[in-house]
Amino acid sequence: MAVTDLIDLAGSWGRVLSGTPLNHEKHTRAPQSMAVDPVTHDLFVVQIRDALEYGNLCVYRMDRATGRAIDHMHLNGFGHGYQIGAQHIGGTTYLWTETGPLYEQFGTRIARFPYLPGQTVDPSSSVLSEPFSPVPDARFVAPNVDPVFQRLTVRYLTGQGYLFTQYPIHPVTGQVSWTALRTIAHPPAALVPRLADTFQGFASLGDHLYLYTGNPDVDDTYLTALSWTDGSVLAGPRRITAVPGLERREPEGLSIEPMGTEARLLFGFSGSHTTPREVTICFLSTDAPVRGLKVLADWSALTPAAGITARTGLRSPRGRLVDIAGTTYLQLRGGFEGTLAKDTRIAQLPPTLTPSRTVRAEVPRDNRAGRCVCRAEVTPDGGLTVFGATSDNPVAWVDLDAFSVAWR
Template structure:
């Protein structure tokens, strides 16, 4: 049943897309996500491979939020695993809040499974630099009192609060601080501390094609006002089930809680980006859209880069908070398509947008292109915000040649827009996109 919280978020509702299938600077999976909307950046943490480097090293990726291009990176040595992250614009710079060493190692018997930072720190992003956590002065680190293992910070940009997660007395605790005061070394709690209720890591009984592990794995958190959001994953239980394909990792959940009462408000399976090859939940954050001023709840997924076995890319979706207008939510407003060489805009340039109507999300296109296609051809590329996670197609008008006046267009997960039906003796010279309204997911 649909539930809309105090922020306007419906975890069972429609979702949009920020970026899709962006390759990262290194191979391992992404972890935490955060955005600097003032300067137009998306930041993604990823753990450096422990096969070649010591545990606890990470890479910080900076991505252009409009183009999806990686614009810079930093290496973070001795920082941890990347439980969560906050991005804070200061003029044209971005400062990041992350975990940092001293390190806490999680073991399974004699095997190291993960390494987490036990303190929180803040640093300026400097492209190409290497930051060693052991060299950060102790006065620039903070360990919550009573914390016993890994910690993680997250930023609420709407209420200007820094939320820190830590483990104490066997439970996850969440305490908020003023980020300006914390940056100056004064860590005075703001309001009450939220303690995760017992039993919230038990995997829910949901329909699943394969058995699920009994305990949920935390994949990130964020707070917005009075609501705490927890991102979790139920991996498929492959013990004794060797027939489960490796590309099917499990099921993602988002859960919301009232900070005031501690009660669970809602829990939903996250279905956005369900067409990715290897879809694992990674990271959750809050941002304010610079174009519309809408507050959005972001959530990330990792995916295997096509043609590889271990390299991962990142996809970030979002939940809207503004209500529909006349039944329609605009999830991405009209934006120009990037055309291939030899394909030119007609009287109305080709553009696309994403809307939600009655719980279904649609990709809409408009405008015309002129061309000279004698075979099936790629005609353009969709912006990241419009790229579907399943192949979408629709028939559209084209020039009439001996009774052929329709061609098929298709868009794939990487945004490639193709036109089909042209032949050497029946060229396509123009295509009309005005009629495209196709289910996006």
């Protein structure tokens, strides 16, 4: 797999989840981080369960098509969950996370376990691997998996400050060798002030280590790339302005997702103050533009509303995101038919296409009394609505091939 390890931190961003509520049993805490199974592309999000349950986590497996949780499992006594990792071994997803004994609600070791929906695991469970600590006095320990270059990275605090150590993963068995490949230190704040902000996550891809920092409730989110060779800053800190309309933009977690010959750097946000807390996940990609065009989200189906069907003779309704010369466009294709006698929501877009603001375009409709155009509008909840139908001039069909608008 010839995947470059360089992510353009100033590149166009796409979206994986859009304002997904984490509402199982009314857990009240923010999402902390995410991980992706590199084979199935199952997406996992971890959350502290309650304000009184620091150390106890809930892991959700998310449905990318609907933006909702498929199932979940509980972890008791594992820590804060500020960074996790995922592997695919023998047809099963294994998750890495911190584990106890705890220090100030954070783990002092790391361990691996299979994802077991509906079950609860604690540090004494037999499904847990032998816990590991890089050094005897390590605190605030957290793991991350590089699924492309097969390495496990561990961040931890010692008397020397925060360190990152990397360990090799066997490409066939998935077993980790606890012989360190390399160790670098977190850059001092005196040299890189933005790295003194609240630390929110890390992810490694090849020779680059990406750090995520930022403070809640302010527009203050940064990504930084370090060199695994000497720990020097290669890019950033780069201010990230993705999804500016969120109620809350606290950065939460990083993850690498392999995508064939490319890779994505996923970065998350805690998007709300109220219960249920929401998670929004975006990405930057190693994918380079081809003739000035970069596909951020390939063609995906639109889900029709009740009573609405795909228009006969046209391509199935679908949409995609493309970047052209630095501007991201939402493009829709195909059409719908039904009997619309008023302004009507006709379809739902998947989370990958949902815009941060309302976008609209004029699209063709059936010609009635000289009216042959109507307005199609997509809102930040992903709804596609057609405007202009009335009881005395209903809309029988719309054609979306003309819908191409700036997405952000």
